[in-house]
Amino acid sequence: MHGDELRYTLLGPVKVLSGAGESIPVAPQQRAILAMLIARRGRAVTIDDLVHGVWGPSAPERARSILQSQVFELRRKLEPGRPPRTAAKVLASAPVGYRLLIAKDACDVDRFDRDVSEAERAAGDGDREGARQLLCSALSLWRGEPLAGVPGPHAESLRGALTERRLATVETRIRLELELGAHAETVPELTLLVAEHPLREGLRAQLILALYRSGRQAEALAAYADGRSVLATELGVAPGAELSDLHQRILRADPSLTADLPRAAASSGPPLTGVPGIADGAASGPTAVTARYRHPTPAQLPAPPADFTGRAAAVGQLLSALDAESPHIVVSAVSGLGGVGKTALALHAGHRVRDRYPDGQLHVDLGGMATDPVEPDEVLGRFLRALGVGSVPDGLDERTALYRSVLAGRRVLVLLDNAAHSRQIDPLLPNTSGCAALVTSRAKLSLPSAHAFELDVFSAEEALALMSRIVGPDRIAAEPEAAAALVTACGQLPLAVRIVSARLAQRPAWTVAGLVERLAEEQHRLDHIKIGDLAVDATFRLSYDQLTPDLARAFRLASLAEGPVLSVPMAAALLDRDEQQTRSLLEQLVDAALLEPSGKWHYRYHDLLRLFARARAKEAEPGARAAGAAGASTAPVRAEGAEADAALDRLVDFCLATVRDAYRLSRPGCTTPDELAATCTTPVRFERFATGQEWVRRELDTLLGVLRTAARRPGVRTAPAADLLLALDPFGESDFLWPHLNGPAAALADAAARHGEPAAEIRARYMLGGGLWQVGRRDEGRAQVEHAMTLSRATGDEAIRGQLLNVSGLLATTGATTSEGHQAALALFRESVAVHVQRGNLWGELESRNNTAHPLRQLGRLPEALDCLADALGRAAPLGWTLVRAYAQSGHAQTLLSLGRPAEAVASYTEALSGCQEIGSEHMELIVERGLGEALHALGQYGQAAAHLERSLAGAQRLGNDPLRALALLALGTTLSAAGHAERADACLRAAHALHLQLGIPVPEPLAAYSTDD
Incomplete structure (x- = not known):
């Protein structure tokens, strides 16, 4: 074997790998010798140094001969085919000792150093993302504790030095990720690192900053207070200048905090690539990659019109306003008739001044002419994510405050196109000099200190x-x-x-x-x-x-779908054509300037043309022309009649057929798809649930529009749309779509009641009740479910009675504070199981069996709960990884934890987490993350527990799942308290208490003390 074929690892267990990648067995003392020789990179190491490095002062009398014997054995293993009495070519003799002839990059430490050096160069060239990827590559080489199990003073010293270099690299990578805007995403890892290294002020400073930038100011201040306490207790010192300065800047809401990061490193990002729990030390390795903090730079302006013409005076005035140096925000408002070119002017001017706003350009179409203009809080969510905020707070006021904080000290252009009124845009305006807002609207807006331009028609x-x-x-x-x-x-x-x-x-x-x-x-x-x-x-x-008759029909009917854009499959359903024909028709409409492309095979209407198209659809119906001759209507144009109704019916049919197909993949063994209305449209087919889930995510706006349209169509049955809503149940669960689905569900329930369609009303109220419960509106949800149950009993409609009983049990057990309440929930779940068994609904049966375990746990009947879940797991396993199996696995872990078996609970939760990731359900993954954090807490692994709980909390906040957020805050506060972070723990527990009260959830014992606070 040649020396250049051998590979060596020190970043984990010391190993020698052959050219084929096979590990060559090496004894512990031989590994200690190898580690010393590898570290010298081909230079000679004396026998005395080797003896001291392997044994230290306690070397045996025969140490030299033992060493020589070990070297002989090593040579035999490294060069098994070497002839006797020939010179060694790998582990060679030197005048006073030995040296290892090692090829370049043959050792993982060399590859680690190479990647770190390349990362420094990339960062120096301004390529932060490239630098981050290189550091991730470097850290991926680690396989646990360096030189694991190798004895001797030299191994101990080298182990410490390598560990220091690893931590320094982790800090640098984290800082780069913060520079790339991953504030909320860094909090879990930073929480873990600070727990493991509480005296490292740089790490704590970046945890504080990451919390502050994520809208969690109280926790940021609490993290500082914890650090101050630890430093005083452990070292008898006060926080250093960097930490103290950061604290003061937060207290005075220093706007520069959102523009510049303190110089000291420490940061976070994806989970550590090495084994958690390594005793990392102070940074002393490679030079830190130096760079000031930079936010992401959004560039959202659509392309300017290529044939922009004229408007010299208007362009000049607008550029003058946007170019002006001002101590205040620059606001320019362009008003004028629809179709007068406001958007074209704004885009032309916006691109002309981009260089003056190097920190980014934000853009949104506010849908001023739409039935439902875009709400400001939705726009703020989009903007905050574009600006690098991963965890967006709830509520308009909170989002507005964070938005303005993030923009402070930056130069950003905000283009608010097609505004309905000033109330819509007030929260979207920056409040700092250096930024500018460019607003277009058909109405003249009342905006203080704005430069107002009224755009007239062309000359x-x-x-x-x-x-x-x-x-x-x-x-x-x-x-x-x-x-x-x-x-x-x-x-x-x-x-x-x-x-x-x-x-x-x-x-x-x-x-x-x-x-x-x-x-x-x-x-x-x-x-x-x-x-x-x-x-x-x-x-x-x-x-x-x-237009040809076919094109005219396509123009009319394609306008009927709601949503900002229309995909080819959706349009094909409206037109009753195949996708190839539909694509051809839509492209011809683009050529005629009657439709606009919006991404690959997606299209959009100018709002005036949409109104015109819908008017033509109405006009095309029999009798419409005679009615139109009597005079113009001022009411909003709604296409009603045979052609339009048939098109909308086909669209509902197509959506139902497609979503039903994905439903079957999500819930194998469930009979609900068989209860849905028959369809005649060919659906999109999916091979697995994940592709169906992605389709629903992509088409969600159109699907919601289909539901809303169905709810307001006069004289048209709501049953197919109610079935479509019910078919979206798995996606509401896996992606937590309830905040989006609740509005259409309420509208459909009311429409079904007006039309006298009890079956549709039952389904809509079931979805609404469960959705309201999911977002923390338990009492409202209970009222909807009880209404649906009453209708079900009155009409004898048993189709979804099992599901209604199941969600009734969930509503009951969530609010139960007595054993009677939990007994009532248990009875509901058991009745649900019986109904599902009778109807042959395996999925529903397993789901309700899983839920039965919750009241059993609350009643102290833990072995019974464990048996119930074990049975559900055994029956769910043949279905593969599905949500019902993930729920069973999570419940099994939770019950093990309640039984005082946390190590088994961690293993069970870990398996559930892997299953959730395979399914692609972020919502369920966050639930499991919380449980895993609680189990790790029980094992005393507070740092890792806090990291999982942080991920659960951030995800719950992003999805708008307030009940999960309340539970995650409680668990995180409890863990931080146990870890000695009293101040931050208190901030979390106070927030959890307030959220429990807001949601009407019974306040658990750990939060009871906060009920007496003023």
Whole structure:
């Protein structure tokens, strides 16, 4: 065997690997000798040094001969084929000792150092993400404690030095991740590191900053107080300047905290790649990668219009306002008619001044003309995530405060397009100098100190210039008078000019004069019709009338779906065409400027064109033209009638068929899909649940729109939509979609009641009741479920009675404070099991059996609970990893913990966590993370426990799951208290107490003391 084929590991157990990757057995003393020789990198080590390094002062009398014997054995293992009496080529003799001939990068320490050095260079070049990845690669080489099990003074010294280098690298990686904006994501690992290294002020400073930037100010201050106490107790010193300065800056809400990070390192990111619990020491390894803190730099502005024309005066005024140095935020508001070019102007100007706002550009379409404009708190959630905030707080006020804190000290341009009114945008405005907000709206907004611009229609020259760019200058120059008449007929409105120009460009044989005549005829016939505040129907009508019947139908029907964008499969259902035909039709509408592309095979309407298309859909129905001749309606345009209703029915049918298919994969053995209405549309097929889950995530806006539309369609059965809502149950559970589903569920329940459809009402109220319970509105949820149960009994509808009993049990056990309450919940779960068994619903039976364990635990009947869960686990295992198996595994672990068997509970929770990750259910994963944290706490592993609990808390906050957040805060506070972090523990427990009261959850014993506080 050649020396250049051998590989050596020190970052974990000392190993020698052959060229084939096989481990060569080496005895402990031989590993100690090897470690010394590897560390010298080919240089000679004297026999005396080797003796001292292996045995120290307690070396035996025959140490030298023992050493030589061990070297002989090592040589035989490293070069098994070496002929006798020939010189060793790997472990060679030296004049006073030995040396190991080792190839470059043959040792994992060399590869570790190489990656760290390359990371330093990458960071120096400004490539933080590249540097982070290199450090992750370096840390992935670690396989536990370095030189694990190797005896001797040298091994102990080298072990300490390597451990120090590892921790220094971890700190550098974490700091880079903070620089990349992973504030909330760093908290779990930082919590673990601070617990293991409580005297390291740099780590604590970054934990404090990460908490503060995540909107957890009380915990940040508490973490400082804990550090001050530890330093005083252990060392008799006060916190250093860095920590004290950070504390003072938080107290005075220093806006620069959101712009610059303190110089000292320490940070966090993905879980440590080495084995947790290594006794890391102070940083003394490679030079830290130096760089000031930087947030993510969002660049959300859509591309500027390539054919932007004219508007020289407006552009100049807008650029002047945005370029101005001001001690206050710059706000520019552009108002004007729909289609006048406000968005085009804003995008053009925004891209022109991007360099003045190097910290990013944010953009949102506020949907001012939509039935339901985008709410400010939803926009703030998007913006905060784009700015690097991983854990977004609940509530408009909290999000607004954090948003403005994050923007403080930064130069960011915020483009708020298509605003409905000033109330919608007030929370979205930054409040610091250096930032600018550019707002567009059809209404004149009342914004203090704003630069207001009212955009008028094009001048004749600007309109002709745009037409020339689209149609071609030669054709326009050949008919100058007709061209002038054409832009006049368009009202010189940019959108109208663009549409007729696109039509003219597609018809080379048409003359401009001929188009003017057609437009004049349309205007005369339709001059009484308006869309909103704009009389442009004639312009739109001209392009519409030139469409083939198939294209016109596609234009009408595709507009019926709600949601910001429409995918090809959804459009195909509306049009009753296959996807290839649908894609062709939509692309032709894009060519006619009647539709806009929005990503791969997704499309969107300009809101005016959507209204026009829906008006045409209504007009296309029998009798509509006669009704329209009586006068224009000022009510919002809603397409009703046979064609539109048939299209919407097909869309519901397609969505139900597709979601049902994914439901079956999610809940094998469940009979609910068989209870849903029959469908006739070919659905999207999925091979596994994860792909169906991804489809639902991608199409969620359209699915919610389908439900809302169904709830308000007069005289149309709600049953198919109620079935679609019920089919979304697994996705509400796996992705915690309840905050999104509750609104449509309430609307459908009311609609079903109005229409006299009890089966649909039962299903909608079941979904609403469970959804309200999930978000912490237990009393409201109970009322909905009781209403559904009453209807079920009155009508004899047994289809989902088992599910209703199950959720009734959940509602009962959540609020139970007495044994009678838990007995009542137990009875409901057992009745649910019986109903599911009768109906052959294996999934439902297992789900209710799992839930039976909760009241059994509360009643102290732990062995019975364990047997129940073990039975459910055994029956669920053949189904593969599903949510019902994950719930059973988690409940099994929780019961083991209640029985005082925490080590077994940790193993069971770990298996459940692996299953959740395989399923792809973040929601269930967060529940298991909390349980695993509690089990690790019981074992006294407080650092690891806190890391899991932090992940559960951050995820619960992100998903809006307040009940889980309350439980995670309680568990985290208890763990931090046990670990000696009294101040931060108190902050968590106070927050948990307040949340329990807010949600109406019984206050547990650890929080009882807070009930007496003022």
